[in-house]
Amino acid sequence: MQFKMSYSGDSRFASLLENPSFSIVLELPVADENATIKELLKFAAESQSIFATALLDGSDAAPDKSQLDFAEEAISVTAKPVISYISGRGRNEDDVRSILNKLRTLGLRDFVAVTGDWQKGTSSYMDSIDIMRAIVDTGEDNCVGGVVNPFKYLHEDQFFQYCKLIAKTNAGAHFIVAQAGWDMKKYQELIWFLRSREILVPVMARICVIDTVDEGLLSKGLHPGVFVPLHIAAAAQRSGADAARFTSEQAYTAAFLAAGCRLMGYNGIQISGIHTPGELEAFQNKLDEILEKYQSFEAWATAWNDTYKDMAFVPVMSNLGGKLPFYLYGSLMEPEIQSFDARAAKSSEETIPSPSLADRMRYYFLARQDTPEWIRKSAKWMARCKYTDEQLEGLMGLEPELCPKGLLKMPCGNSSPGGICECGENPCVFQRIARLALKNGLVSKLEGDRQQ
Numbered sequence: 001m002q003f004k005m006s007y008s009g010d011s012r013f014a015s016l017l018e019n020p021s022f023s024i025v026l027e028l029p030v031a032d033e034n035a036t037i038k039e040l041l042k043f044a045a046e047s048q049s050i051f052a053t054a055l056l057d058g059s060d061a062a063p064d065k066s067q068l069d070f071a072e073e074a075i076s077v078t079a080k081p082v083i084s085y086i087s088g089r090g091r092n093e094d095d096v097r098s099i100l101n102k103l104r105t106l107g108l109r110d111f112v113a114v115t116g117d118w119q120k121g122t123s124s125y126m127d128s129i130d131i132m133r134a135i136v137d138t139g140e141d142n143c144v145g146g147v148v149n150p151f152k153y154l155h156e157d158q159f160f161q162y163c164k165l166i167a168k169t170n171a172g173a174h175f176i177v178a179q180a181g182w183d184m185k186k187y188q189e190l191i192w193f194l195r196s197r198e199i200l201v202p203v204m205a206r207i208c209v210i211d212t213v214d215e216g217l218l219s220k221g222l223h224p225g226v227f228v229p230l231h232i233a234a235a236a237q238r239s240g241a242d243a244a245r246f247t248s249e250q251a252y253t254a255a256f257l258a259a260g261c262r263l264m265g266y267n268g269i270q271i272s273g274i275h276t277p278g279e280l281e282a283f284q285n286k287l288d289e290i291l292e293k294y295q296s297f298e299a300w301a302t303a304w305n306d307t308y309k310d311m312a313f314v315p316v317m318s319n320l321g322g323k324l325p326f327y328l329y330g331s332l333m334e335p336e337i338q339s340f341d342a343r344a345a346k347s348s349e350e351t352i353p354s355p356s357l358a359d360r361m362r363y364y365f366l367a368r369q370d371t372p373e374w375i376r377k378s379a380k381w382m383a384r385c386k387y388t389d390e391q392l393e394g395l396m397g398l399e400p401e402l403c404p405k406g407l408l409k410m411p412c413g414n415s416s417p418g419g420i421c422e423c424g425e426n427p428c429v430f431q432r433i434a435r436l437a438l439k440n441g442l443v444s445k446l447e448g449d450r451q452q
């Protein structure tokens, strides 16, 4: 089921992704003690199943050690590819090129571009697509990935995630990493969406093993944009003396989930939340056992549906304002339907609401390209609008400060499952832009034209 790809570059990660076997990337727990990380790296070096390590960027939890230090250590201990995340938080293009050059000097060629999580006091963020372009530009042999968050349950919020995914592939993404979640329907929805659009890009699923040291799971989720199902978060808080048992159960769920991803057609996983060699070995063993036991999607999906039928994996339903959670297809996780089939998939007929009159007027007077220029100029003057035409075009006439990260082209992906902005209580502004784009037939522009 996995796609085979060919790349112009010669990075080891790219050539490993061509391998049809399922690949496991170990995400390093950079907040842990150095000695613990070293043990984990030594184990990863020996393990046949681990084919690369991943190093997140911009971690508040590891302020003492730079990404370069971690990267150097990971390369020297494992001699395997290191995938470095490059975040746009607080950075401009020069900053990104500078860190890229340093990482390349160490021999790194594999990168993932992310816009970055919200940090109080930081107002400038470089969009992940712009970072991706800079990576492609910095070296032809670079292998660059992008992240997509399929765990969105409001149609207009999800719409933009998939638009951005296509824009990333148009901008040169060699592979995609799906943000972590527990809802298997959403994992399958992403694969089906890619097949329906004939996008042949390798996809990895980021999978989190929850342990009881993860704080604030109930209130804040695991990371921005990663929401832990209520029953798992509540169990983590209750686990107390039974912490070891809880962690073991979570590793089993993660392995079960990873097996499903493999059978759905994912090319690999990025496993996060592993702290010790023992945990990694236990996870690998569980994954092998599950794959041995359930050798077809049908067998696995039947078992998953039976095992977790009483548990809700769709988080924070109250954010949806009474709406049913949105799925692009109606027959997800039906054991007898493994691959995308346009007739069997039952595409959703739910439409995205129309934009408000005020938004339509702003678009017409301030951003629409076929509005006579004198009208746009007069409207800008009357509205005391200080923004450039380019900024206004990107946001379809809406005010740039409506996005706290100042993003002008595409959303960051960290909104809540119900579409609330990562940094406040308002809906993500890009939902309004999605409505305008659909109303004005500009979807293909969102998917690529505007990024050229």
Ligand code: SF4
Pocket (backbone or CB within 6 Å): 402, 403, 404, 405, 406, 407, 410, 411, 412, 413, 414, 415, 420, 421, 422, 423, 427, 428, 429, 430
């Ligand atoms: S408005 Fe949307 S894109 Fe901007 S920070 Fe909030 S969630 Fe991210």
